[in-house]
Amino acid sequence: MDEYSNRGGSSVSTTELGADEIILNMGPQHPSTHGVLRVKLKLDGERVAGTECIIGYLHRGVEKIAEHRTYQQFAPYVDRMDYVAAVSNGLGYCEAVEKLLLTEAPPRARVVRTILTELQRIASHLLWLGTHALDIGALTPVFYCFREREEILKIFEKYCGARLTTHAFRIGGLQYETYDGFEADVKRFCADFTHKIDEYETLLTLNRIWVSRTKGVGILTAEDAIALGVTGPVLRASGIKWDLRKAQPYAAYDKYDFEIPTREHGDTYDRYLVRMDEMRQSQRICMQAVEDIPVGAIMARIGKVLKPPPGEVYHSIEAPKGELGYYIVSDGTVQPYRVRVRPPSFINLQALDKMARGGLVADVVAIIGTIDIVLGEVDR
């Protein structure tokens, strides 16, 4: 366990260079770091001997801002953290505050939330797939993925008026009723979607070049994954069957029948397969959920001014990138005393060193892509 503790210095420092080692700087401006990420690589010839991520280029002080906004005022800010999967962020936050307020959203709201969150999971994974394939050199899947993502974003736009930073949920439930044709749209999307995933799979899954670029690359063993606190598809690809939707069900997940895909090797190929399977399972959940959305209220009775009793809550959900947690401390006023976000990308990024060490420089780009990070979440 000692190897994981940081001995108070960076793992890549010029004073400790060996004879043949050089330091290579990647980013912050780089087409493949998916945002403003700077990675310092210590190279021994072609092999990576150490990595150091320098983050903070997108730090906006979100958690500090939370201390000076009311609970409802802070809700749009959470969308901007993982801007690729804004709806999930909103879900986590709203449910955390609802826990503080000791209420629950009504059943109809919970089901609609589930549908929208699962659609958002598909959209996030589609974006991941497109960009990851593009990094590895496949130029076509990104366009197909965005074509499908467009359908989902259209549904979001019809529902809440925004495509990316949706602010779809409110504390206590939903603000907007589902629009006419919402079920039809979702059903139509889900019906087509399995064929589309099969399309992507024909392009990539059995392709020799894809396999040789991703198999055996960036291996993260199960023990390392648990020790580093990695969650999400990265954890499941290393063999640990842990998904908060099954382990600590929230929203309406306990009503639906779906599987948790896992793989054993923990390399890039397995993470790819896990995310493809997750897209299929999300589609399955959406199909089940949209069949019978309960009628009823969409908003709990909590009043306009929210003053949760003093206390603290930690609530986490399974965001597309991993376990997204909100630790909210309330001091009884309308503004939270502290909001601490557990960002999955930030914690998963720390596994980069373990995955990249010993591999080739050319694989670092693939590994960064496979962890699926969003800098908005890493830096907040």
Added chain:
Amino acid sequence: MNGAGALDQVFFYFFAALAVVSSVLMVTRRNVIHSAIFLITALLATAGIFLQLQAEFLFAVQIILYVGGIMVLFIFAIMLVHQDVSLKQLRYSRQKWVAGVLGVILVAEFWFALDKGGSLFHPGAPISGGLQPNTEQVGQALFGGYMLPFEIASVLLLVAMVGAVVMAKRRI
């Protein structure tokens, strides 16, 4: 016929001049890459002369192997060495005057020998058709009469390749 002969001569003098000038420039340039490029032009000029002698196979192979293979490796080796080192080195040693005098004496000797003995040289009549068809003749010679030297040469190259790999690789 006369015209064709004149054109022939023009090309020959062009290639010959190119070869000589490139060679001189090659040894006098300060920048090593420039020297390498002049070596390439000298080799290309030689290939041109091969072509004129109706040895078109040699012309093509000279370019493919010598210019396209060996000189590329020369240039790789030069590029991976720091330039500053070669630029700061002393160009000509202090014996350049002695070398110059000896060179002049050598040229004078050659001139004298060629001048006096010129009449002793009787180049044989060129065989009509000469080196044509060049590719087939080279092939037949290499795989026919000169098979053994060919095989020995290829074994030599194999040994050199294996040796280079063994020396350069970190782990076998």
Added chain:
Amino acid sequence: MLETVKPYLWPVLFGVIVVAVLPLLAGYVVLLERKVMADMQARLGPMRVGPHGLLQPIADALKLLIKEDIVPLNADRVIFWLAPVLSVTTALVAYAAIPFGPGFQIADMNIGLLFILAVSSLGIYGIVLGGWSSNSNYSLMGAIRSVAQLVSYETAAGLALISALMMGSSLSLRALVMAQQNQGVWFIFCVPIAFFIYLVASIAETNRAPFDFPEAESELVAGYMTEYSGFRWSLYFLAEYANMIIVASVATTLFLGGWLRPLASVHLQIPGTRMEILDLIPPLFFLALAGYCVLRAPRQPVAVQKVFMLLVAGFCLLLAAALGWSLTSAEFLPAIHGAFWFLAKVFVYIYAFLWIRFTFPRYRFDQLMNLGWRILIPLALTNLVGVGVALVLHSARGWGLFPAFLLTTLATLAVAGFLVNEGDKRLKVVAVGANGE
């Protein structure tokens, strides 16, 4: 005086035409690539500049010409200038040996194939000198990797070409096409594995995906072209696409029958005339194209696009007329129809290049070199031995052409399977190694 110059007149004229037309052609191959890329990616591609984007290459060329010429600090100016010039010159010079039709060649050399290989290997200097003269460490690394890749795959390509050579018994490209005509079969049907090896090697030779690691934007080391901008960069780009057309032409000439019509030895004459039914295909093709354009013209949204479609239809009709007229005149028939079939085959080969680029991810550099040295070269050597055996069986033992080649093709496929299997096993070992280190 005229007597000495006369033999040089026609080749010089032809050479001037090639040098003038080819950059334009290469520019339109770029447009073709963008349109095909867009088609495969469910979008439209350039549509604005000119109808359906047809003036896009001209707009791009103009833009690149008027850009600021930036030379990096401390770069060697002479070599910085020389490198793209070398690339383009060698790409254009290689066209001298390529036969577009029976009489349509700048120079029919008896070492035509070797000449093209020689000129391609000269083109390598354009890359390595460009990378070095940019005075940037990354450009140099990219250039060296690119050249290492080129040199490795050149060997495999050459060995693959030798198979066709053995069947045609000559290095002259014209003689190779005549050999295919005389033997009545395109060489691809005799040595398909050699064709496939040449396809893969030529993709690597032109630095195209999936072998474009040294030039890929998303990789750490930028390519040799990084410091070049404006017209210098467009020269490199032009050289790359001209090279593509050259390798396509070489493959067409050696494996796909050059200017020969498919089923060239089948003479089905239209009763009553001396024309052959199969020769009607080119004019009919252009007639069909013209008809399609006329039918689609009313459905165009904008007036200028309607006019454009009708113009294209007119142009196709003209070509159909030319092809049809040439059916009647015996002296132009082989040349014009030959050019049509040659260009059609080159187009198919280039389409295969484009298709492959947009379908596959790219290989990592060590995987690429692995493929070249450990799989392609042994396979090419095996194929060579196989072709030799097949030819001996055919000529000395009286076997039929097809049975002999079938046997050797199957044997070579078995070797290929073995080599790929070994490669896969090694991949597993490397994977374990990378984690255990």
